[in-house]
Amino acid sequence: MVNQNNSAQSVEKTPSVDDKNLMNIAQYLKGVQQSHKRSIPPLDQWHPKHCGKMDLTVKANGEWWHEGQLIKRQALLDLFSSVLWKEEGKFYLKTPVEQIEIEVEDEPLLVSQVDQVDIDGKLYLQLTTTNQDVVVVDDQHPIFMRDYAGERRPYVHVRFGINALIQRHVFYHLVELGELDETEQGKAILVLKSGDLLLQLDS
Known part of the structure; x- marks a missing residue:
């Protein structure tokens, strides 16, 4: 009206x-x-x-x-x-x-930066979105892989059921911070640690 x-x-x-x-x-x-x-x-x-x-x-x-x-x-x-x-x-x-x-279309937030931060003597992965959301990777905010439009993409849970897509250059930085391993079937896996949380991401 x-x-x-x-x-x-x-x-x-x-x-x-x-x-x-x-x-x-x-x-x-x-x-x-x-x-x-x-x-x-x-x-x-x-x-x-x-x-x-x-x-x-x-x-x-x-x-x-x-x-x-x-x-x-x-x-x-x-x-x-x-x-x-x-x-x-x-x-x-x-x-x-x-x-x-x-x-x-996919997720409404984008991760544009990754850092390592010391919290109580333990190293955590800290992700920052283009909108300045700061997410410390833990049990409540894990990094995970999911398919979108035929492509395997990395995400992190932010809040209220909403995730953020981790941009490619940030994921490359995560690869540098983690370790690459492979399954018995020869499939590559990225192993990341944030605090006591151990993440295994398949490509």
Whole structure:
């Protein structure tokens, strides 16, 4: 529904429902942003109404497209990724008042950096996404392999059932940090250690 007060400004182009939904979410997020530091809201504690689906797609390469236009503003992408929610296999942008379904081809997050960090005298793998999510690899956030479009891809679990695709250059770094082994059938396996967690990734 178009606000009558804005009708004079909407003569040339009436904003689409998707535009309004997207801007409402962005406005809400900016309003609750306490500082420059990235924080993830308590989405699991919110129970908003479902407000349909918008024309927003996260491509398998990590690009976000809205109504056929590539979203390039990193600050906006960081905001939207902080309210990603997954429920019954579907992805949403979620606030306390609305939950809007979006399309995600593979996973909505990308890992762009890997580091080793010392925690209580043990070395852990730490992964950082393009949206500045920081994930320490452990039992709750394991690295695993999965097929997508005929290709074997590495992922890490981040939160709320949502995973991040580990980019190729990061995976090469993981190979350097781990050890290559092989099964009795001659299949290559990457062995990684993070704290006390031992991971075996098949190619």
